[in-house]
Each structure stands twice: as structure tokens, then as C-alpha cells.
Amino acid sequence: MYVAVKGGEAAIANAHRLLADRRRGDRDVPALTLEQIAGQLSLAVDRVMAEGSLYDPDLAALAVRQARGDLIEAIFLLRAYRTTLPRFGYAAPVDTGRMRIERRVSATYKDLPGGQLLGPTFDYTHRLLDPALAGDAPVEAPERRALAAVEDCPRVIDILDREGLIEGDGDPAGEPGDLTRDPVSYPVGRDLRLQALARADEGFTLALGYSTQRGYGRVHPFVGEVRIGLVDVEVEIPDLGFTVRIGAVRLTECQMVAQFKGSAEEPARFTRGYGLVFGQSERKAMAMSLVDRALRADEFGEERRAPAQDEEFVLEHGDNVQATGFVEHLKLPHYVDFQAELDLVRRLRAEAGQRRAERGEETR
Amino acid sequence: MGAFATTALATAAVAGGFADPVFDAQAVFRLLMGAMAEPGTVADLGARVAAPAPLVPAAAALLAALADGDTPVWMADPAGAGEAAARWLRFQTGAPITEDRAAATFALLPERHDPVGWASFPRGTSDYPDRSATLLLPVRDFAGGDGLVLAGPGIAAERRVAPAGLPEGFAAALAANRAGFPLGVDIVLVCGTAVLALPRSTRVREG
Amino acid sequence: MIDEMETEGRRRAMGALACMPAGLLAQRYAEVTASAPPALAVRGPEVGLVMLRGRAGGGGAPFNLGEASVVRATVRLGSGEVGHAVILGRDTGRARMAAHLDALWQCPDWRVRIEAEVVAPGLAAEDEAVLDRAEETEATRVDFFTLVRGED
Numbered sequence: 001m002y003v004a005v006k007g008g009e010a011a012i013a014n015a016h017r018l019l020a021d022r023r024r025g026d027r028d029v030p031a032l033t034l035e036q037i038a039g040q041l042s043l044a045v046d047r048v049m050a051e052g053s054l055y056d057p058d059l060a061a062l063a064v065r066q067a068r069g070d071l072i073e074a075i076f077l078l079r080a081y082r083t084t085l086p087r088f089g090y091a092a093p094v095d096t097g098r099m100r101i102e103r104r105v106s107a108t109y110k111d112l113p114g115g116q117l118l119g120p121t122f123d124y125t126h127r128l129l130d131p132a133l134a135g136d137a138p139v140e141a142p143e144r145r146a147l148a149a150v151e152d153c154p155r156v157i158d159i160l161d162r163e164g165l166i167e168g169d170g171d172p173a174g175e176p177g178d179l180t181r182d183p184v185s186y187p188v189g190r191d192l193r194l195q196a197l198a199r200a201d202e203g204f205t206l207a208l209g210y211s212t213q214r215g216y217g218r219v220h221p222f223v224g225e226v227r228i229g230l231v232d233v234e235v236e237i238p239d240l241g242f243t244v245r246i247g248a249v250r251l252t253e254c255q256m257v258a259q260f261k262g263s264a265e266e267p268a269r270f271t272r273g274y275g276l277v278f279g280q281s282e283r284k285a286m287a288m289s290l291v292d293r294a295l296r297a298d299e300f301g302e303e304r305r306a307p308a309q310d311e312e313f314v315l316e317h318g319d320n321v322q323a324t325g326f327v328e329h330l331k332l333p334h335y336v337d338f339q340a341e342l343d344l345v346r347r348l349r350a351e352a353g354q355r356r357a358e359r360g361e362e363t364r
Numbered sequence: 365m366g367a368f369a370t371t372a373l374a375t376a377a378v379a380g381g382f383a384d385p386v387f388d389a390q391a392v393f394r395l396l397m398g399a400m401a402e403p404g405t406v407a408d409l410g411a412r413v414a415a416p417a418p419l420v421p422a423a424a425a426l427l428a429a430l431a432d433g434d435t436p437v438w439m440a441d442p443a444g445a446g447e448a449a450a451r452w453l454r455f456q457t458g459a460p461i462t463e464d465r466a467a468a469t470f471a472l473l474p475e476r477h478d479p480v481g482w483a484s485f486p487r488g489t490s491d492y493p494d495r496s497a498t499l500l501l502p503v504r505d506f507a508g509g510d511g512l513v514l515a516g517p518g519i520a521a522e523r524r525v526a527p528a529g530l531p532e533g534f535a536a537a538l539a540a541n542r543a544g545f546p547l548g549v550d551i552v553l554v555c556g557t558a559v560l561a562l563p564r565s566t567r568v569r570e571g
Numbered sequence: 572m573i574d575e576m577e578t579e580g581r582r583r584a585m586g587a588l589a590c591m592p593a594g595l596l597a598q599r600y601a602e603v604t605a606s607a608p609p610a611l612a613v614r615g616p617e618v619g620l621v622m623l624r625g626r627a628g629g630g631g632a633p634f635n636l637g638e639a640s641v642v643r644a645t646v647r648l649g650s651g652e653v654g655h656a657v658i659l660g661r662d663t664g665r666a667r668m669a670a671h672l673d674a675l676w677q678c679p680d681w682r683v684r685i686e687a688e689v690v691a692p693g694l695a696a697e698d699e700a701v702l703d704r705a706e707e708t709e710a711t712r713v714d715f716f717t718l719v720r721g722e723d
Contacts, residue, residue, distance in 0.1 A: 053637040054637065054638050054640065056639065056660070059640065059661075082620060085620050086620070087434070087620045088433065088458060088641060088657070089621055090433070091622065091639075092624070093633045094625055094626075094636075097629065100705065102708050115712050117711055117713075118712075118713065143710040145710040145712070147706050147709050150701055157628070157629070168628075169626065169628040169630035170627060171631065172626060172631055176634045178622070181434060190627050190632070194636075195634050195635045232590075235641075235657055237585075239455045240655065242578055243582070245585075246586075246590075246641060247658060247660065248590065253629065255629065274629065276636060278637055375647060375651045381614065455645075
């Protein structure tokens with residue numbers, strides 16, 4: 001039960017002012033610019049875009065600054081902002097096969113067509129704190145290797161597909177559901193699961209993906225391919241009837257290859273989990289692909305026993321804005337609820353005392 | 365000019381929208397809300413848009429305020445006689461134009477039609493009665509026709525209206541619609557720049 | 572056939588205007604439109620969202636990935652040509668310039684100039700940026716070599 005209580009206006013106003021002061025910090029230190037955040041904390045900005053479900057690096061950088069680096073708060077800000085804007089329409093599905101590759105690795109084939117391109121990765125760093133980065137030491141320009149032309153990078157999945165050893169992409173038709181428009185009712189299709197996972201909390205998705213590796217749901221995964229890069233976005237212009245390029249977005253895609261034993265009707269083959277995320281976020285895309293595969297248990301006649309295989313559990317708890325709202329609301333005034341419970345506990349104790357007294361027991 | 369020999373059509377499609385999209389849409393929304401809250405009253409939405417025929421100005425203003433990419437609009441013959449209107453709506457609202465009645469959120473009914481066809485527009489579901497269509501029906505005039513007596517929410521006792529140019533079987537169709545409450549379609553009569561709303565909650569009898 | 576070529580040409584030009592570096596667009600626009608008929612605002616520029624979509628598995632059924640900020644504008648020339656622009660981001664000036672150029676592109680005498688002085692340099696700048704990045708990535712390609720082990 002909630003009761004409106006007046007009061008605290010001055011305290012709230014002063015708290016906001018104090019927040020602004022603490023956010024700014026020492027005035028002798030220059031304020032962070034949005035260019036600095038977008039340019040030098042770009043993976044934080046990517047995470048805010050992915051889970052805020054809004055691709056806009058400048059706004060995500062602003063949100064990170066406004067939230068004092070609290071990324072879930074920044075995600076909340078971005079989600080709130082998007083509700084104020086009209087939706088002009090829907091882009092054509094992106095073609096990740098035509099991605100302009102910035103990183104691309106496969107764990108299934110060493111010498112695969114297109115090669116292993118490490119890109120700007122933390123892998124192979126020693127995870128030793130670098131004191132030089134505490135200052136502003138000069139940084140070398142990247143090494144280059146000449147290319148005659150930029151070509152599309154073939155998909156690893158297609159290599160297995162040619163032999164029929166792996167499931168295909170499935171029917172490309174269909175109009176996807178949108179969980180930002182219609183309430184979710186279970187069971188849901190893979191379209192809604194992928195939408196939910198793409199915007200789900202990275203930590204939650206990671207933990208669930210990890211759980212599938214530790215035996216909570218059968219996956220046995222290999223990274224078929226992870227690719228990061230820019231992909232063109234095309235929309236149809238109303239009244240013209242054709243699509244045009246409107247820019248490019250950076251995406252991370254993961255194709256997770258998983259085993260499938262086969263059945264009496266079907267020969268054995270590999271199955272796949274899929275991950276696609278805004279920005280550069282390999283961890284999220286990989287975890288997403290593990291959970292996507294785990295959630296397809298019914299398709300392959302697998303028993304659903306683990307949390308990662310339970311779509312209602314995954315979809316209802318993966319959104320960190322919903323989760324933080326419900327957890328954090330507990331700090332708001334519950335004075336009346338609590339009074340009611342307090343009265344109840346007192347009454348129960350009094351009644352129990354009375355019963356003991358009636359039975360002639362000693363009361364404590 | 366090849367594909368763009370249709371410049372005139374393209375120009376017509378982009379002309380005649382709200383002069384001030386935010387305030388015009390707010391004003392139309394407020395007037396419609398009043399009309400829905402007091403069924404049977406006439407609300408003049410004003411001359412805020414200039415849309416190609418057969419779009420009635422009030423219907424065009426209503427859709428300019430309420431329709432968007434998530435609200436398919438049904439109309440007859442969008443590739444033929446309705447092409448200019450369809451292009452105008454697509455540009456001004458972003459709404460998909462559909463010929464599938466079951467997909468419609470709004471329906472631009474032609475003047476002469478059989479209300480029996482209303483049954484094929486969405487009437488909502490018991491979980492989501494709001495997932496229903498709003499039908500925009502052009503009439504000749506809001507007065508001078510056969511009398512209808514309205515009752516229900518938003519009406520103190522009874523309200524009498526007499527729109528002219530209603531299709532045959534209108535009252536019976538409204539009664540059938542009312543019988544499925546809370547499911548059903550909502551009707552907005554349009555004439556010139558004005559509207560008269562008959563939401564599904566209104567009971568209508570001839571008299 | 573001519574229609575199809577014209578459509579494809581306009582599609583390519585609109586894409587180039589939307590994707591070229593903002594500074595280059597502003598500079599080319601100022602030069603080209605100094606003597607051009609002005610654009611009359613029809614709608615916008617206004618900021619909104621488009622829902623981006625992916626495909627399950629990369630090539631399967633579509634799903635909604637998340638939204639992106641876009642800015643759009645529609646303008647008209649006195650002679651009736653209607654120009655559109657839709658561009659990722661929230662740069663309203665850029666949308667207005669691109670829409671104006673799209674309207675002018677539909678006039679045969681302007682098309683040649685816009686193609687040569689805006690679209691071509693725009694596409695070239697884009698290609699150069701793509702190649703730049705690709706060459707940096709290329710330097711991180713793993714060249715496997717096999718170690719000789721044991722003796723025979």
C-alpha cells in the first residue's frame with residue numbers, strides 16, 4: 001500500500017544540487033568532454049547503447065557522464081529518452097555478411113577463408129596494470145598492411161552448411177514481434193527472445209551463458225565465428241518505394257556452433273546459437289549466442305531443466321532497467337506496509353503469549 | 365523525368381500536413397477525446413490539413429494526429445482511385461496502408477458501403493479489447509437524417525442525433541457491435557472538418 | 572528500364588549524401604548550392620527513431636535488434652521536385668542539406684553537377700575511410716606457420 005506523503009522538497013532539491021557537485025568533482029580538474037567519453041571509454045558507451053537499446057554514441061556518452069559512470073543508470077536514461085521520440089519506421093534487416101570487418105576470429109577452423117583478424121582485442125594482453133596509462137604517454141599509430149581492395153568476409157557457417165553438417169539459417173520470411181510495443185505472452189518465438197537478449201543485462205546474460213557451460217543445460221559450444229565491424233543500415237523512404245543507405249552501425253556478431261546428436265528421423269548435425277549486439281561487445285554476443293541456443297531446447301527435443309533453458313525466467317529477469325526498478329523501489333517509503341506488518345508481528349506475539357499463559361506456561 | 369514524372373503526385377503527398385505538427389496534433393487529440401467522452405456531440409477539428417480526395421478533411425486531421433507506423437490504415441483501392449490519398453497518408457503519418465481488414469487499426473470507409481463488413485475489422489480480444497479498429501465513416505451532414513437516440517457513458521439520459529447519409533443497416537450494425545462489449549469497433553462519423561463519435565460503449569436505437 | 576536506372580541512381584546518390592563525412596557535405600553543399608533554387612521546407616528536419624533489425628543466425632527470420640536515432644527532412648523546390656533525407660544521428664543541418672541536394676538531383680541540369688561535385692567525392696571519401704580501417708585490421712591478420720618437430 002502506498003500513501004502520498006508531502007514534504008522533503010527542500011531536501012530533494014538540495015540532494016540534486018549535491019549530486020551535481022559530486023558529479024562534477026574537483027573544479028580544478030577539467031570536466032570530461034563527451035568526445036573523451038565516446039572516444040576513450042567507447043566500450044562503456046557501447047554497452048549503454050546495447051542495453052539502452054538505442055544506437056547513438058553521443059547520447060550514450062552524455063548518459064555515462066550524467067550517471068557518473070553508473071552504466072545501468074545511464075542505460076535507464078537512454079531508455080527514458082527513447083520513449084520521447086517518434087518511431088519513423090523499421091530498417092531493412094542488416095546484412096552482417098557484408099560487414100566491414102574490424103575483428104574476426106574462429107575457434108573451429110584455423111585456416112578459414114577470410115582469415116583470423118585479431119583487431120583491437122584485449123586477448124593476449126597480460127592483464128597487468130600499465131602505469132604508463134596513468135599519464136598521457138604518446139601512442140603509436142596502428143600498423144598497416146596494404147590491401148588491394150576490401151572484400152566481403154565469407155561466413156564460417158557456410159563452410160559447414162555446404163556439406164549439410166549444420167542447420168541452416170531457416171526461413172528468412174516473417175514479421176518479427178516487438179516487445180517494446182506489445183506485452184510479452186509465453187511461449188514466445190525466437191524473434192522476441194533474440195530481441196530481449198540483445199538488450200539484456202550483460203552480467204545476467206554472461207552468468208546464464210556460463211551456467212550452460214557448467215552443466216546447467218546442454219550446449220557443448222564452439223565459437224564458429226565472432227565478427228565485429230560496421231554494417232550499413234538501409235530504410236525505405238515513404239513515398240519513394242525503395243531503400244536507401246542512411247549510415248552504418250558497429251555490431252558484434254557471434255555464431256556459436258553446438259552439437260546435436262540426431263534422432264531416428266534426422267542425421268546428426270551441428271546446431272547453432274546466435275548473438276548480435278550493438279557496438280564492440282564480444283562477451284555479450286558470445287553469452288547471448290549460448291543462451292539463444294539453450295532456449296531452443298524444445299526445437300531439438302531436449303529436456304528443459306536449467307534456468308538458461310527457461311524462456312520466461314530469462315526474458316523476465318534479463319532487463320536491467322526493469323530489475324533495478326523493482327529492486328530499488330524497495331528503498332522508497334513503505335511506512336504504511338511496514339506498520340501493518342509490525343502490528344501483525346506484535347499481535348502474533350501477544351496471542352502466542354496469551355495462549356502460553358492460558359496453558360500455564362511461563363511467559364518470556 | 366522517368367520515375368519521377370509523378371512529381372505532381374509526390375508534391376501533393378508532401379503538401380497539406382499540419383502547419384505546426386506538435387500543437388495541431390495535440391489540439392486534434394484533445395477535441396477527439398472530448399467527442400469520444402460525449403458521444404453524439406459534434407466537434408469541429410478545424411481546417412488544419414489539406415488532403416487529396418476522397419479523404420474527408422476531418423478524417424485526414426484525425427489520422428495525421430493519431431496514425432503512425434504502428435497503426436495500419438485500411439482503405440479501398442489504394443493503388444487506384446485512392447492513390448493520392450494513400451500516398452498522402454503514407455508520407456504524413458508513416459502508417460502502412462492495408463487492404464487487409466483484419467490488420468487495420470483505422471479504416472477509411474467509403475460513403476456507400478454495407479455495414480455487415482464491419483465484422484471483419486478487428487474487435488479486440490478479451491485480454492486486449494483495445495486492439496480493435498476505429499472506423500471513420502463519411503456522412504453528408506450531422507443533421508437532417510433519420511433520428512437516432514443515444515444512451516450510455518458520457519450521456520446524462522439520452523442524446524438525439526440525426527446524421528444524414530448513413531448506410532443502410534447502420535443502427536442494426538451498431539447494435540450488433542454493442543452486443544459484443546467490451547469487444548467491438550469504435551465509429552467516428554466525419555463530415556467536412558467535424559467529427560461525431562459513437563464509441564462501442566454507446567447504445568443506439570432508431571427513434 | 573530508364574525508370575529503374577533513374578531509381579538506382581537516386582538511391583546511390585541519397586546513400587552517398589547520408590554517409591559522406593559531415594564536414595565534406597557542408598563544404599560541397601555550400602559551393603554547389605550557391606546559385607541553386609532554394610529549398611522550401613516541407614517537413615522537419617526532425618529527430619526520431621528507426622528500429623534496426625537483424626536476422627536469426629545472420630540470414631534467417633528477422634528480429635528487432637534495437638533502435639537508432641535518425642534525423643529526416645523533406646524539402647520542395649519551387650518547380651515541384653520533392654527531396655528527402657534520412658540519416659543516422661541527430662544532425663539536423665546535414666538532413667536539410669541532403670534533402671535539398673536530393674531535390675536538385677531530380678533536375679537534369681543539376682544532376683550532373685551534384686554527381687560530380689558531391690556524390691563522387693562523397694563516395695570516394697567513404698571508400699578511403701573503409702580502406703584505411705581495413706588496412707589497420709589487415710595488419711592484425713594471423714599468418715600461421717607450422718613448426719618442424721622431431722626428425723625423420
